[in-house]
Amino acid sequence: xxxxxxxxxxxxxxxxxxxxxxxxxxxxxxxxxxxxxxxxxxxxxxxxxxxxxxxxxxxxxxxxxxxxxxxxxxxxxxxxxxxxxxxxxxxxxxxxxxxxxxxxxxxxxxxxxxxxxxxxxxxxxxxxxxxxxxxxxxxxxxxxxxxxxxxxxxxxxxxxxxxxxxxxxxxxxxxxxxxxxxxxxxxxxxxxxxxxxxxxxxxxxxxxxxxxxxxxxxxxxxxxxxxxxxxxxxxxxxxxxxxxxxxxxxxxxxxxxxxxxxxxxxxxxxxxxxxxxxxxxxxxxxxxxxxxxxxxxxxxxxxxxxxxxxxxxxxxxxxxxxxxxxxxxxxxxxxxxxxxxxxxxxxxxxxxxxxxxxxxxxxxx
Amino acid sequence: xxxxxxxxxxxxxxxxxxxxxxxxxxxxxxxxxxxxxxxxxxxxxxxxxxxxxxxxxxxxxxxxxxxxxxxxxxxxxxxxxxxxxxxxxxxxxxxxxxxxxxxxxxxxxxxxxxxxxxxxxxxxxxxxxxxxxxxxxxxxxxxxxxxxxxxxxxxxxxxxxxxxxxxxxxxxxxxxxxxxxxxxxxxxxxxxxxxxxxxxxxxxxxxxxxxxxxxxxxxxxxxxxxxxxxxxxxxxxxxxxxxxxxxxxxxxxxxxxxxxxxxxxxxxxxxxxxxxxxxxxxxxxxxxxxxxxxxxxxxxxxxxxxxxxxxxxxxxxxxxxxxxxxxxxxxxxxxxxxxxxxxxxxxxxxxxxxxxxxxxxxxxx
Numbered sequence: 001x002x003x004x005x006x007x008x009x010x011x012x013x014x015x016x017x018x019x020x021x022x023x024x025x026x027x028x029x030x031x032x033x034x035x036x037x038x039x040x041x042x043x044x045x046x047x048x049x050x051x052x053x054x055x056x057x058x059x060x061x062x063x064x065x066x067x068x069x070x071x072x073x074x075x076x077x078x079x080x081x082x083x084x085x086x087x088x089x090x091x092x093x094x095x096x097x098x099x100x101x102x103x104x105x106x107x108x109x110x111x112x113x114x115x116x117x118x119x120x121x122x123x124x125x126x127x128x129x130x131x132x133x134x135x136x137x138x139x140x141x142x143x144x145x146x147x148x149x150x151x152x153x154x155x156x157x158x159x160x161x162x163x164x165x166x167x168x169x170x171x172x173x174x175x176x177x178x179x180x181x182x183x184x185x186x187x188x189x190x191x192x193x194x195x196x197x198x199x200x201x202x203x204x205x206x207x208x209x210x211x212x213x214x215x216x217x218x219x220x221x222x223x224x225x226x227x228x229x230x231x232x233x234x235x236x237x238x239x240x241x242x243x244x245x246x247x248x249x250x251x252x253x254x255x256x257x258x259x260x261x262x263x264x265x266x267x268x269x270x271x272x273x274x275x276x277x278x279x280x281x282x283x284x285x286x287x288x289x290x291x292x293x294x295x296x297x298x299x300x301x302x303x304x305x306x307x308x309x310x311x312x313x314x315x316x317x318x319x320x321x322x323x324x325x326x327x328x329x330x331x332x333x334x335x336x337x338x339x340x341x342x343x344x345x346x347x348x349x350x351x352x353x354x355x356x357x358x359x360x361x362x363x364x365x
Numbered sequence: 366x367x368x369x370x371x372x373x374x375x376x377x378x379x380x381x382x383x384x385x386x387x388x389x390x391x392x393x394x395x396x397x398x399x400x401x402x403x404x405x406x407x408x409x410x411x412x413x414x415x416x417x418x419x420x421x422x423x424x425x426x427x428x429x430x431x432x433x434x435x436x437x438x439x440x441x442x443x444x445x446x447x448x449x450x451x452x453x454x455x456x457x458x459x460x461x462x463x464x465x466x467x468x469x470x471x472x473x474x475x476x477x478x479x480x481x482x483x484x485x486x487x488x489x490x491x492x493x494x495x496x497x498x499x500x501x502x503x504x505x506x507x508x509x510x511x512x513x514x515x516x517x518x519x520x521x522x523x524x525x526x527x528x529x530x531x532x533x534x535x536x537x538x539x540x541x542x543x544x545x546x547x548x549x550x551x552x553x554x555x556x557x558x559x560x561x562x563x564x565x566x567x568x569x570x571x572x573x574x575x576x577x578x579x580x581x582x583x584x585x586x587x588x589x590x591x592x593x594x595x596x597x598x599x600x601x602x603x604x605x606x607x608x609x610x611x612x613x614x615x616x617x618x619x620x621x622x623x624x625x626x627x628x629x630x631x632x633x634x635x636x637x638x639x640x641x642x643x644x645x646x647x648x649x650x651x652x653x654x655x656x657x658x659x660x661x662x663x664x665x666x667x668x669x670x671x672x673x674x675x676x677x678x679x680x681x682x683x684x685x686x687x688x689x690x691x692x693x694x695x696x697x698x699x700x701x702x703x704x705x706x707x708x709x710x711x712x713x714x715x716x717x718x719x720x721x722x723x724x725x726x727x728x729x730x
Contacts, residue, residue, distance in 0.1 A: 086565060122563075160562055163570040197525055197616040198487070200451060205528040205613040232620025236628040248570040249617050251562040252610075255597025256621040263601040264629035271653035278653050281646030288636035288643050 020051050021113035021312075021336035023329050024103040027056030027064075028082035029119025030325075031318045037118060038064040040325020045073050048326060050333050053112060055079050055099045077102060083123035092126040100124055104131035107311040114312035114332035116303070118320045124313070125161045125306060132309040135341055137348040139166070141308040142173045143247070143315070144180050145254055148261070149236050155181055156195075156235070156243045159304055160251030170194070170211035170244050174224050175347040176307040177242035183338035184305075184331065185241075193230035193240035195249060203229055207246060215244070223347070232256075265293055303328040305335055308344060312336040385416050386478035386677075386701035388694050389468040392421030392429075393447035394484025395690075396683045402483060403429040405690020410438050413691060415698050418477060420444050420468045442467060448488035457491040465489055469496035472676040479677035479697035481668070483685045489678070490526045490671060497674040500706055502713045504531070506673035507538045508612070508680070509545050510619055513626070514601050520546055521560075521600070521608045524669055525616030535559070535576035535609050539589050540712040541672040542607035548703035549670075549696065550606075558595035558605035560614060568594055572611060580609070588712070597621075630658055668693040670700055673709065677701040 025041045027034045037054075038061060044050045054061050058078040065071045079099040087095075095101065100119060104127065106112040117124045121143070129141055143161040146153035157177040162169065174192045181190035194212050196204035201212055212229060219226030227240050235243060235257060245253065268289075272282040282289075303316035303324065312335045316328035390406045392399045402419075403426060409415045419426050423443040430436045444467040446460050460466065465484060469492065471477040482489045486508070494506055508526040511518035522542040527534065539557045546555035559577050561569035566577055577594060584591030592605050600608060600622060610618065633654075637647040647654075668681035668689065677700045681693035 163562060163568075163573075195617060197528060197613055197620075203528075205611070208528075208613065231624075232617045232622075233624035233627075235621055236624055245617075246570070248562055248573065249614055252560060252597045252614055253617050253621050255562075256600055256618050257597075257625050259596075259598035259601055260622045260625035261629050262598075264626050264633075267657055268629075268633050268654075271657040274653045288639045289633075292632055292636040 021333060022051045022053060022111070023114045023116055023332045023336075024077070024106050024112035025052055025054050025325070025329065026099045026103055026115065026117035026119055026124075027054045027061045027076075028079070028099045029117045029124070029318075030316070030320055031118075032321060034060055034064055036321050037325050039068065039322035040320070041074055041329065042068045042070045043322055043326040044329035045070070048330050048333075050329050052329060053077055053106075055103045055106070056082065077106060079103075083119045083127065087120050087123040090126070092123070092130040095127075098123075098127065100127045101131055104128055104311070107132060114314065114336040116314045116316060116325065116328045116332050118303075118316040118318055118325065118328070120318070121160060121304070121315055124315050128306060128309060128311070128313045132311045132313070134308050135310060135344050135348070138176070138308040138344065139169050139172055141306050141313075142169075142176055143250075143304040144177055144307050145304045146184075147235055147243075147254075147257060149238050152185060152187075152238065152241075154235065154238060154241060154243055155185075156245065156250055156254055157307065158245060158247040158250050159254045160247045161306060162247040163251075164248070165207065165246035167207060167210035167214055170207075170246065171214045171218055171224075172308070172348055174215060174218070174226070174242060174244045176344060177244065178224065179340055179343035179347055180305060180307055180335070181241045183340050183343060184334050187241050189225055190241035191225045191227050192242045192244060193227050193234070195232070195235075195243050195245035195253060196229040197231065199229050199231060201228060208249075211244070303331060305331065307340070310341065312340065386698060387416045387418060387476070388479045388481055388697045388701075389442070389471050389477035390417055390419050390690070390694065391464045391468055391480065391482035391484055391489075392419045392426045392441075393444070393464045394482045394489070394683075395681070395685055396483075397686060399425055399429055401686050402690050404433065404687035405685070406439055406694065407433045407435045408687055408691040409694035410435070413695050413698075415694050417694060418442060418471075420464045420471070421447065442471060444468075448484045448492070452485050452488040455491070457488075457495040460492075463488075463492065465492045466496055469493055469676070472497060479679065479701040481679045481681060481690065481693045481697050483668075483681040483683055483690065483693070485683070486525060486669070486680055489680050493671060493674060493676075493678045497676045497678070499673050500675060500709050500713070503541070503673040503709065504534050504537055506671050506678075507534075507541055508615075508669040509542055509672050510669045511549075512600055512608075512619075512622060514603050517550060517552070517603065517606075519600065519603060519606060519608055520550075521610065521615055521619055522672065523610060523612040523615050524619045525612045526671060527612040528616075529613070530572065530611035532572060532575035532579055535572075535611065536579045536583055536589075537673070537713055539580060539583070539591070539607060539609045541709060542609065543589065544705055544708035544712055545670060545672055545700070546606045548705050548708060549699050552606050554590055555606035556590045556592050557607045557609060558592050558599070560597070560600075560608050560610035560618060561594040562596065564594050564596060566593060573614075576609070668696060670696065672705070675706065677705065 053075040079102040081097040103115045142158035144157040145159040178190040181187040218224040273279045306313035314332040418440040444464040446462040507523035509522040510524040543555040546552040583589040638644045671678035679697040
């Protein structure tokens with residue numbers, strides 16, 4: 001579909017008109033290997049009723065499907081190569097036949113509508129950016145991650161796709177995040193905050209200060225509901241629906257949330273079993289604590305969505321088990337069904353053109 | 366003392382030779398006003414045996430001291446002005462007679478050896494940088510904060526003094542943080558990590574990648590024990606003794622740790638009292654949980670130390686109560702007694718000179 005605009009006679013890319021979208025799952029990515037991915041795909045089909053196909057080495061994937069007795073339920077598309085877990089940006093050129101590249105090809109042909117991969121973030125971002133291209137007017141795609149704030153999450157964007165960003169990109173990230181909040185969580189008029197080091201305007205590094213000015217202007221123009229700077233304290237307090245950051249700051253913040261939550265839960269576990277009396281009491285709280293652990297667990301939020309491309313891309317946590325993969329498939333389904341791309345087209349002004357619409361993270365100015 | 370070097374006949378600035386250092390406490394800073402600060406100073410004297418003087422409006426401070434019956438224990442130095450809580454960098458010029466400026470003057474004259482303030486970070490950093498100046502060879506002072514990892518904390522530096530840093534500054538922050546780890550926590554050969562978005566070298570934004578190269582070179586030269594990149598996940602896992610970051614990334618990370626810890630503890634509290642049975646059980650665990658809460662509470666670590674100046678500066682959390690102020694006084698005492706400045710002089714090469722030894726955050730290149 002890349003290169004074509006709406007109004008073409010080609011098959012509907014997001015399943016509009018009745019048919020649910022097809023999710024292409026990269027069987028080869030992830031720390032736990034194809035076993036966990038295939039198991040997650042089977043659960044997505046059987047438990048969530050999604051349409052899924054698996055992309056990867058046919059013999060490996062087919063034999064795993066056979067173990068689940070699911071050979072007839074999930075089609076397999078062969079890919080002879082795969083991205084290594086620590087492969088970064090160059091992977092997109094080095095491995096044109098990787099499972100991720102083949103999945104992107106399926107999306108461009110209209111045979112699939114979304115990609116789910118638990119592969120290396122750098123490799124998946126680079127490959128899908130090159131192969132799917134950004135939507136008209138979008139400078140760079142951005143990773144959006146729902147923070148574990150409860151039923152209505154706060155979305156952090158960019159969580160790590162662009163280590164070096166421009167101020168203008170942060171305004172686009174705000175638009176992408178708003179479209180996401182609306183599509184995935186039904187927020188009608190999402191509020192946006194800028195992650196910085198003080199709540200007053202003018203706080204932060206040069207990039208953030210300049211982005212703050214542009215976001216304020218967008219707020220005054222009525223294209224965004226911008227609530228000013230927010231700080232690290234506010235990430236989990238539901239201060240806003242969308243938190244915007246450059247990919248470096250956003251990625252550090254996201255991993256710090258994950259690390260601190262996990263640290264706190266371990267410390268609580270330790271405190272609760274430190275005396276015999278406390279230990280006995282902890283038995284009575286097992287269920288509540290397990291639920292809380294689940295809520296803070298990165299697997300439950302399905303993964304990061306790479307926003308701004310011609311096609312839906314969801315990157316599951318590298319350590320995803322089958323539950324994480326199934327949740328990522330549901331997120332991909334919701335985003336593809338909600339026609340994120342149309343919403344983004346409405347929000348991002350076309351006149352900004354393709355200034356940065358090529359792949360490359362290192363150029364300055 | 367500014368402008369003089371060692372070997373002068375002036376009074377010893379850090380109380381070497383028997384006399385403990387004198388801590389000048391800014392009575393006017395902090396969200397809770399002078400009441401909490403004066404109470405904290407009284408506790409520092411009575412419970413910790415420290416030498417303290419209070420700087421602020423004499424009538425206000427004296428009447429609060431009278432309430433504690435402590436007029437004879439703690440001298441008061443009058444300052445007619447004070448920094449506002451949201452006052453930033455310009456405060457240093459706008460308020461030459463603020464309590465912070467007067468306290469710095471006492472340090473320069475040798476009448477005090479350390480400053481403790483719970484005032485606005487921006488205002489205290491700017492004022493003390495202008496009035497105390499950086500140690501020879503140190504480009505910019507940096508805020509160091511011990512993260513709540515347990516008995517042996519990991520020190521994060523810079524936690525917010527320099528929103529826009531240079532790669533060379535991050536190497537100096539590593540030296541400053543190492544000197545701090547040794548002085549405050551007795552770590553003989555502190556290990557250092559660089560906060561980034563991936564553990565492999567070459568991950569991160571432009572500033573971080575360049576800083577990583579310089580830190581690697583310093584590690585190979587044997588002046589630092591550099592362990593490479595660390596990620597947000599690793600901040601609380603005791604992966605290294607010192608984590609280096611620019612002030613923007615570091616401040617976001619610190620506040621994210623604080624916010625997430627507080628969020629997790631509230632969620633635990635809620636989970637533990639969600640059923641009647643769990644609630645009954647929670648009563649048996651009150652003490653363990655209170656201890657844990659204390660450990661994760663920012664008041665217990667005493668505050669951020671502003672490293673690299675001619676004089677010890679500790680910035681307590683704005684929301685510090687009397688406990689936080691007393692802990693900050695103890696930290697200031699430890700740093701001043703340990704002659705941090707001498708350690709920094711040994712570590713930071715003099716030939717780097719005073720390239721950036723002036724106040725200003727906004728210049729580039």
